[in-house]
Amino acid sequence: xxxxxxxxxxxxxxxxxxxxxxxxxxxxxxxxxxxxxxxxxxxxxxxxxxxxxxxxxxxxxxxxxxxxxxxxxxxxxxxxxxxxxxxxxxxxxxxxxxxxxxxxxxxxxxxxxxxxxxxxxxxxxxxxxxxxxxxxxxxxxxxxxxxxxxxxxxxxxxxxxxxxxxxxxxxxxxxxxxxxxxxxxxxxxxxxxxxxxxxxxxxxxxxxxxxxxxxxxxxxxxxxxxxxxxxxxxxxxxxxxxxxxxxxxxxxxxxxxxxxxxxxxxxxxxxxxxxxxxxxxxxxxxxxxxxxxxxxxxxxxxxxxxxxxxxxxxxxxxxxxxxxxxxxxxxxxxxxxxxxxxxxxxxxxxxxxxxxxxxxxxxxxxxxxxxxxxxxxxxxxxxxxxxxxxxxxxxxxxxxxxxxxxxxxxxxxxxxxxxxxxxxxxxxxxxxxxxxxxxxxxxxxxxxxxxxxxxxxxxxxxxxxxxxxxxxxxxxxxxxxxxxxxxxxxxxxxxxxxxxxxxxxxxxxxxxxxxxxxxxxxxxxxxxxxxxxxxxxxxxxxx
Amino acid sequence: xxxxxxxxxxxxxxxxxxxxxxxxxxxxxxxxxxxxxxxxxxxxxxxxxxxxxxxxxxxxxxxxxxxxxxxxxxxxxxxxxxxxxxxxxxxxxxxxxxxxxxxxxxxxxxxxxxxxxxxxxxxxxxxxxxxxxxxxxxxxxxxxxxxxxxx
Amino acid sequence: xxxxxxxxxxxxxxxxxxxxxxxxxxxxxxxxxxxxxxxxxxxxxxxxxxxxxxxxxxxxxxxxxxxxxxxxxxxxxxxxxxxxxxxxxxxxxxxxxx
Numbered sequence: 001x002x003x004x005x006x007x008x009x010x011x012x013x014x015x016x017x018x019x020x021x022x023x024x025x026x027x028x029x030x031x032x033x034x035x036x037x038x039x040x041x042x043x044x045x046x047x048x049x050x051x052x053x054x055x056x057x058x059x060x061x062x063x064x065x066x067x068x069x070x071x072x073x074x075x076x077x078x079x080x081x082x083x084x085x086x087x088x089x090x091x092x093x094x095x096x097x098x099x100x101x102x103x104x105x106x107x108x109x110x111x112x113x114x115x116x117x118x119x120x121x122x123x124x125x126x127x128x129x130x131x132x133x134x135x136x137x138x139x140x141x142x143x144x145x146x147x148x149x150x151x152x153x154x155x156x157x158x159x160x161x162x163x164x165x166x167x168x169x170x171x172x173x174x175x176x177x178x179x180x181x182x183x184x185x186x187x188x189x190x191x192x193x194x195x196x197x198x199x200x201x202x203x204x205x206x207x208x209x210x211x212x213x214x215x216x217x218x219x220x221x222x223x224x225x226x227x228x229x230x231x232x233x234x235x236x237x238x239x240x241x242x243x244x245x246x247x248x249x250x251x252x253x254x255x256x257x258x259x260x261x262x263x264x265x266x267x268x269x270x271x272x273x274x275x276x277x278x279x280x281x282x283x284x285x286x287x288x289x290x291x292x293x294x295x296x297x298x299x300x301x302x303x304x305x306x307x308x309x310x311x312x313x314x315x316x317x318x319x320x321x322x323x324x325x326x327x328x329x330x331x332x333x334x335x336x337x338x339x340x341x342x343x344x345x346x347x348x349x350x351x352x353x354x355x356x357x358x359x360x361x362x363x364x365x366x367x368x369x370x371x372x373x374x375x376x377x378x379x380x381x382x383x384x385x386x387x388x389x390x391x392x393x394x395x396x397x398x399x400x401x402x403x404x405x406x407x408x409x410x411x412x413x414x415x416x417x418x419x420x421x422x423x424x425x426x427x428x429x430x431x432x433x434x435x436x437x438x439x440x441x442x443x444x445x446x447x448x449x450x451x452x453x454x455x456x457x458x459x460x461x462x463x464x465x466x467x468x469x470x471x472x473x474x475x476x477x478x479x480x481x482x483x484x485x486x487x488x489x490x491x492x493x494x495x496x497x498x499x500x501x502x503x504x505x506x507x508x509x510x511x512x513x514x515x516x517x518x519x520x521x522x523x524x525x526x527x528x529x530x531x532x533x534x535x536x537x538x539x540x541x542x543x
Numbered sequence: 544x545x546x547x548x549x550x551x552x553x554x555x556x557x558x559x560x561x562x563x564x565x566x567x568x569x570x571x572x573x574x575x576x577x578x579x580x581x582x583x584x585x586x587x588x589x590x591x592x593x594x595x596x597x598x599x600x601x602x603x604x605x606x607x608x609x610x611x612x613x614x615x616x617x618x619x620x621x622x623x624x625x626x627x628x629x630x631x632x633x634x635x636x637x638x639x640x641x642x643x644x645x646x647x648x649x650x651x652x653x654x655x656x657x658x659x660x661x662x663x664x665x666x667x668x669x670x671x672x673x674x675x676x677x678x679x680x681x682x683x684x685x686x687x688x689x690x691x692x693x694x
Numbered sequence: 695x696x697x698x699x700x701x702x703x704x705x706x707x708x709x710x711x712x713x714x715x716x717x718x719x720x721x722x723x724x725x726x727x728x729x730x731x732x733x734x735x736x737x738x739x740x741x742x743x744x745x746x747x748x749x750x751x752x753x754x755x756x757x758x759x760x761x762x763x764x765x766x767x768x769x770x771x772x773x774x775x776x777x778x779x780x781x782x783x784x785x786x787x788x789x790x791x792x
Contacts, residue, residue, distance in 0.1 A: 005692070007676045007688040007691065007692070008688075010674075010675050010676055011674060011675075011676055011677075011678070011688075014673050014674045014675065017673070018670075018673050021669065022643070025666070026703075027703065027704065027741075029741050030663075033738075033744055033745055035641065038613065038614070038641070039641075039643055047701060047706065047744065047745055049708075049764070049767060049768050050706070050707075050708055050768065050771060050772070051701070051705070051706035051707060051708075052701075052706040080778055094772075095706075095778075096706065097704060097705045097706060098703065098704055098705070098706060099704045099705075121614065121616075151678045151688070151689075152678060152679055154678050155647075155674070155677065155678065156678075156679055157619065157646075157647040157648075157650035157651050157677075157679070157681045158616075158619045158620055158623055158647075158651055158681065159616075159619075160616065160619075160647055161613070161614055161615065161616025161619065161644075162616060163616075226679075234620050237616060237617060237619070237620045238617055238620050242614075242615055242617075272627070276627060276680065277680065278679065278680045278687075280687075280689035280690075280693070281689075281693055283693050284689045284692065284693060287692065287693075341774055341775075412763065412764060412767055413767060413772040413773055413774050413775075414772055416764070418764075421767075421773065421774075423772075423774045424773065424774060427774070470763075473761075473762065473763065474763070475763070475792075
């Protein structure tokens with residue numbers, strides 16, 4: 001875990017004082033809402049349907065027990081006893097009072113956390129692989145690189161008023177668990193001739209014009225990285241469209257001028273920027289990386305697990321991931337109980353997860369882009385005890401990557417941009433498929449729901465995607481098939497006319513029936529869709 | 544009531560962070576600047592290429608960069624590009640400028656400001672003094688923390 | 695009928711113009727006819743409301759019902775957390791929204 005030094009702490013403390021002042025100026029009437037809005041947005045404070053909403057950054061989704069407990073404390077003290085984990089590994093509070101914001105930020109700063117740049121047209125929280133530092137398949141731990149980028153992007157004087165928001169993801173394995181190529185910049189750390197560097201993808205994203213980021217540079221070594229990214233951003237800041245906010249993301253620029261031309265302009269800018277001396281020395285990466293050194297893993301620990309409890313065996317089968325060290329696994333805690341609200345956790349659950357991390361996972365937790373929580377380093381011998389705690393607290397759902405492990409945005413129940421509610425649809429689908437045997441029979445099936453075209457629920461990247469729209473004042477749901485946010489990245493296609501709330505649940509059931517009837521040995525839903533195409537699904541839905 | 548600086552197109556001393564005498568000549572458009580050889584002040588509209596000025600920097604005493612709406616951040620890049628190319632004359636940000644944006648503009652090399660709306664002196668002072676440390680190198684002389692860490 | 699709504703500046707609570715004062719309950723809302731915009735300007739300037747706007751609504755026996763679902767969700771609270779809504783005791787409160 002990264003630890004702030006005096007400089008980091010000073011900057012975050014200054015930010016608390018600054019935002020406290022800005023809020024006070026607003027409350028005193030020295031700022032109008034129009035003037036305050038860009039300031040609050042730069043700090044993750046929105047005015048949502050029911051109240052102010054505060055988005056807290058969880059850099060690259062990593063936090064320790066102390067930080068997790070603080071999230072629970074804030075939920076209890078300033079909000080209504082819960083928080084919502086988001087697809088960008090952040091946490092949102094839905095019921096925040098403007099007059100409390102300064103105190104909340106001060107509480108966060110006391111555990112080295114903040115809400116800096118969690119909204120606004122700036123570089124947002126850097127996201128990463130939830131298994132970073134634990135995964136058996138990674139080239140290196142991506143988090144030191146992500147922390148380097150966090151610092152570089154924080155209060156970047158040139159890139160705080162970009163044409164539009166800017167999201168960066170960093171991964172370090174071929175398996176993509178962070179939807180890397182659906183980011184404005186995706187970085188995959190790779191090793192070449194014994195040197196670790198970044199393969200750079202630019203111009204991915206979801207929203208109303210989903211695009212998969214093309215590769216624009218095969219390898220950027222550490223020594224050039226910030227200069228290269230600065231060049232990427234400068235080309236965008238200067239030439240990204242500002243005439244139409246729906247065409248302002250970098251994906252549109254890259255698409256309009258072409259990846260090759262964009263890459264050429266970046267090269268040209270890089271040649272100049274590289275002369276400015278803005279790249280930190282290798283010692284800085286080493287300094288950061290030292291904080292992410294392995295915890296004190298035990299050696300010679302057993303790989304045996306007693307699976308005699310069938311419920312535990314089920315959970316074990318679905319919710320653990322291979323670890324780089326023998327005798328250990330990474331555990332995913334599902335925040336998707338059947339009929340629950342995807343990504344929501346009560347303050348008590350947050351506290352419990354903090355306690356369990358302390359006890360069983362070297363004090364570490366991760367947030368996944370699928371809105372679940374990971375305990376990255378759990379000894380196999382501790383799994384049964386851990387599961388019993390989770391199970392008792394309603395956190396033992398064994399549905400990871402199954403149809404009820406649904407990504408859903410807050411939708412019209414909370415969000416002022418939404419056109420339709422997402423959560424009730426997620427709840428009904430999960431309830432329809434509540435039978436675990438049925439879910440397991442369907443296998444890996446990533447279902448993602450957005451309540452509007454902005455696509456916070458990643459519907460374009462769902463094996464099954466659902467988009468809520470407003471049809472003459474009533475909620476209507478379009479069905480999409482064939483997307484993926486993983487290494488087999490693809491964009492889902494719409495099936496046809498939409499459905500009402502109950503209709504969309506039936507429609508999901510119909511397409512899963514088509515899959516079961518057509519699948520070949522070993523095929524997931526999305527594999528069958530790719531092989532047989534849209535027609536049989538359309539026939540079942542509309543025929 | 545704290546002091547506030549009204550500008551009316553004139554840069555108040557408190558919004559000018561230079562010791563030399565203010566430049567008197569009115570700024571001309573980029574097109575007319577490139578078309579005539581003797582102008583020493585130019586106004587760059589947002590979206591105009593700052594690099595078009597690079598061959599002429601040594602005869603320029605004032606470059607005014609427009610910020611038509613506060614959201615339009617192209618001028619931040621323009622400022623840095625001019626300073627990175629060695630421009631030492633006055634670099635003025637003009638237009639829809641919020642007081643809380645001025646610290647970033649200072650970091651991008653701007654050293655005078657002509658905001659459309661008055662700026663509160665106390666708020667500006669507090670904003671400029673707010674951060675003791677910065678994470679990145681930019682067009683000012685502040686030392687990024689990585690350099691402080693590693694000497 | 696026309697209603698004037700917005701959020702409380704300090705707390706963020708959804709509020710409705712109830713004639714002379716603001717209420718958290720849409721049942722209290724009054725028809726602002728064509729006075730909505732000017733009321734909004736005065737009240738916002740006095741910082742008694744944040745981001746006010748005028749909406750269409752229908753008068754019913756149970757009070758005004760906003761025409762758009764978004765404002766009905768605002769009037770009630772999240773339909774998926776009725777315990778946090780303004781009608782925590784009514785398990786069917788969500789039906790009013792749809």
